């Protein structure tokens with residue numbers, strides 16, 4: 433199968449190298465020193481005590497990569513708006529578009545959700561350019577439950593987890609979804625087929641929208657945040673607001689009953705990807721994790737004082753460091 437990876441970083445490498453190793457025709461949109469490294473040394477992934485190296489077609493020009501059966505978008509949120517309109521040469525009528533990203537995706541409410549009708553979210557797709565480029569009908573939603581880090585240009589180290597949840601944006605099942613799950617399962621991923629991928633996205637967001645920004649503004653690892661009673665109490669207040677929003681948009685995450693903070697604590701003490709981005713001086717995913725839930729809450733008339741405070745603090749932190757548009 434022809435698979436186009438958009439982004440050759442931690443998640444892109446964790447997925448792309450493994451698909452290439454299974455004989456799929458993998459190509460990757462990369463740039464700069466990452467592109468040069470992949471062309472010179474192959475695309476490398478350290479996983480399970482070994483280094484996998486994949487020789488793949490790599491370019492910074494989507495037209496050079498051509499039409500794909502599947503594209504997997506493994507960019508950080510702030511990069512998507514500029515890249516999406518350039519991807520047209522890689523997207524044919526039957527191409528499946530799989531965002532492997534955290535946070536609220538551009539398509540999340542394009543088919544409606546709970547009390548809301550079909551809704552575009554300006555906080556993550558201000559001019560509608562991402563939706564115009566990537567649409568809704570060819571999307572398969574996904575949630576990444578794994579962690580990895582780029583240890584050098586074109587060289588990724590897997591850290592933990594192996595789970596990809598995949599689902600049709602409108603819910604239910606389909607033959608194309610089954611084919612996609614089989615593609616990932618055959619390559620060694622735990623590929624879970626979900627009939628409610630929006631719920632799974634919101635459940636992952638429940639953790640990311642607190643742990644990631646709080647770690648970014650404090651510099652703390654997750655264990656230290658959860659061990660601080662005042663910070664843990666604030667976290668719970670933001671989570672309660674996210675739970676109230678979710679209940680109104682078809683994502684009743686509290687029904688799972690699992691102590692979400694305990695799930696995060698089980699991962700041990702680590703730096704979230706947002707803190708890693710702060711330390712690397714990279715733009716941070718504030719809009720996908722915080723601005724979008726706030727926008728949805730406003731459309732529902734849900735008050736979010738704790739989420740408002742966290743968004744304001746994180747946004748100002750990002751602006752002051754050039755990690756978020758001023």
Ligand SMILES: NC(=O)C1=CN([C@@H]2O[C@H](COP(=O)(O)OP(=O)(O)OC[C@H]3O[C@@H](n4cnc5c(N)ncnc54)[C@H](OP(=O)(O)O)[C@@H]3O)[C@@H](O)[C@H]2O)C=CC1
Pocket residue numbers: 438439440441442443444461462463464465466506507508509511515532533534535576577578579580581582705717
């Ligand atoms: N890392 C993790 O453990 C996890 C990450 N996620 C989520 O997965 C998504 C991807 O994260 P992650 O892989 O960590 O991010 P990385 O920062 O490691 O990788 C993003 C890649 O996108 C590339 N990129 C950005 N803009 C362009 C462009 N215009 N053309 C070509 N390449 C471009 C970057 O290239 P360059 O280096 O040149 O900037 C970089 O290689 C995020 O939404 C993240 O929150 C989810 C779960 C865990």
Ligand SMILES: CC(C)(CO)C(=O)C(=O)O
Pocket residue numbers: 534578579639640643644703704705706
């Ligand atoms: C590892 C985890 C779950 C922490 O929130 C994550 O998704 C991230 O760091 O972005």
